[in-house]
Amino acid sequence: MxxxxxxxxxxxxxxxxxxxxxxxxxxxxxxxxxxxxxxxxxxxxxxxxxxxxxxxxxxxEGGESPFQRFVQSGRVAYASDGPYQGKLVTIVDVIDQNRVLVDGPSSGVPRCEMRLNELHLTKFRLRFPFSGSTRVVRKAWNSANINELWKETMWAKKVEAKKKRAELSDFDRFKLRKARQIRNKLRTDAFYRLKKKTKKVKAGDATSKSAKKAEKK
Incomplete structure (x- = not known):
């Protein structure tokens, strides 16, 4: 080139x-x-x-999936949106990738169609035949004690606490704020008392060690 x-x-x-x-x-x-x-x-x-x-x-290991909750027949779900918000339902049938047929005979929800983005899947699942009737679903629901098991979960307790906070009046919120201020003051005073006591103990240990060293010399 x-x-x-x-x-x-x-x-x-x-x-x-x-x-x-x-x-x-x-x-x-x-x-x-x-x-x-x-x-x-x-x-x-x-x-x-x-x-x-x-x-x-x-x-x-073993080819196990990390997901444990699936959109399937019998899966109990929590309605987070829509006309039945805050209620439990169970999936009876899958219509398509966006909609399912649900039923809640023990929670006051009739058999209807709901979108998947309105549901949050729970860890509970009922065992009944595919596309079972409302009578079959009610029997499986009551035998599994879903309502009692749901109340014991941390999820249900948080939902109940959030509902109570939303129902508070202005005066109730004022009393709650004052109670928190008193609690925080008591907690701070107890913390500083323990801190002061710990400092005194450390100072006493230091003086005793210095006295022992002086005696040895």
Whole structure:
């Protein structure tokens, strides 16, 4: 190839394909307990791996899914929106990817169609035949004691507390604020008393240690 100065410049030879692959390759070795990643020789990651600090991507053992709640027949759900907000229902049938047929015979919800974005799935599931009637759903609901189990969950307790706060009047909120101020003052006073007591104990220990050292000398 000719340059501006009139000199010929020979093109630089291309690197072999094997060398290029060696520079940028990352070797994956699949082990029984997971996947370990190895980098090119001499790299920091390889040195860390030699010291036992190799990066591993753990596979899910046994092929188990991390999700435990599915949109399925018998799944109990909490209605977070719509005309039946705040009530429990159970999924009877799946209409399509956005809608399901629900029934809540023990919570006052008739059999109707609801959107999935209006439901929050719970950990409870009823066992009844596919597309069971309201009588079958009511029997399974009562035998599983869903209402009692739901009241014991932290989710239901938070919902109830939120409902109570929303029903407070102005005077009730004023009393609650004053009660919190008194509680915080008592808590702060107790904290500083303990802190002062701890300082005195530490000071006494320091003086006793210094006295012992003086006696030894």
């Amino acid at each position: 000719a340059t501006k100065a009139g000199r010929e410049e020979t093109p630089s030879p291309l690197l072999p394909a094997a060398s290029v692959i060696k520079l940028v390759s990352i070797r994956f070795i699949f082990l029984s307990e997971g996947v370990s990643v190895k980098c090119a020789p001499g790299s920091k990651l390889e040195n860390d791996e030699e010291e036992g600090e190799g990066r591993k991507l753990d596979l899910i």
